[in-house]
Amino acid sequence: MNASLKRVWKKPRYALIMIAAIALLLSGCGSSASSKLSADKTNVVTSFYPLYYLASEIGGDYANVINLIPTGVEPHDWSPKSRDLDTAANAQLLLYNGAGLEGWIDDFLEGLPKGSQLMTGAMSDGISLLDADSEEAHEDHDHGDLDVDPHTWVSPKSMLVMADNVKQMLIKADAAHEEQFRANYEKVAEQLKTLDEQYTRELGAVKKHDIVVSHQAFGYLARDYGLHEQSIMGLSPDAEPRAQDLLKLAKFVKENDVKYIFFEELVSGTLAETLANEADVDTLVLNPVEGLTDKQQKNGDNYVTIMESNLQNLLKALQ
Incomplete structure (x- = not known):
């Protein structure tokens, strides 16, 4: 496994422990990231853009969605900072892709304060994952510790599964607005189904x-x-x-x-x-x-x- 893959996919445990310690200190005196949180909406933290898109569309007026990764930053190159842990600790939901995309997620979750009420979930759950060494996942490359291909969202079929997972998590966090979340989900799902039909029909020819x-x-x-x-x-x-x-x-x-x-x-x-x-x-x-x-x-x-x-x-x- 080359050095660049180690840096991208496996963050040192001690670094996340330090993040946790710093975040606990920051939670007492405030941080710039926590100012993004809303007192009257469900605060949803997402790990990267596709989930931000889904949570924003499905959450609508009742969700305050915060994406951890800034615009223009490639997610493989990103790692969390102390302010990100502080923001997540005070939110209601943390949605991440899973399937190995966020190499930092386990230590990140372990770093949350004990009193945090944060609900978390891997939005790739329910998708049939590709093995890293499958024919579809080009076998000539060294994949290091990755067992599966994490890029689930690039297929509209997978994105439909992820949209349903986001809907379920929002309902779990804010049951009072279940009807609105379901209605918003139906609009998103219709767009994704149309996209899937276009891909199927046109690439099939x-x-x-x-x-x-x-x-x-x-x-x-x-x-x-x-x-x-x-x-x-x-x-x-x-x-x-x-x-x-x-x-x-x-x-x-x-x-x-x-x-x-x-x-x-x-x-x-x-x-x-x-x-x-x-x-x-x-x-x-x-x-x-x-x-x-x-x-x-x-x-x-x-x-x-x-x-x-x-x-x-x-x-x-x-x-």
């Missing part, structure tokens, strides 16, 4: 099925819609490829008439561009929707609009 991506984040998308993913980097975008991986991929691109190499906005596209130049093909964006850029946020983009753009780029590449 393409001539090609191989996609070459920079970051191995599209295994669930590939499984659910009949595609085959080849990735430059592993499950973490910091997992550096070996030279023979790049040569093998360049050969694959040429032999299988792949026209585009996909890259994403929140991590460097250098390797994707290098491979595209080597294989004499072009690049396109395929967004794993791990977070929004500042520009996307200003434009009013969300999970659905980004996934619609992804579909158009997939269709362009696979005709």
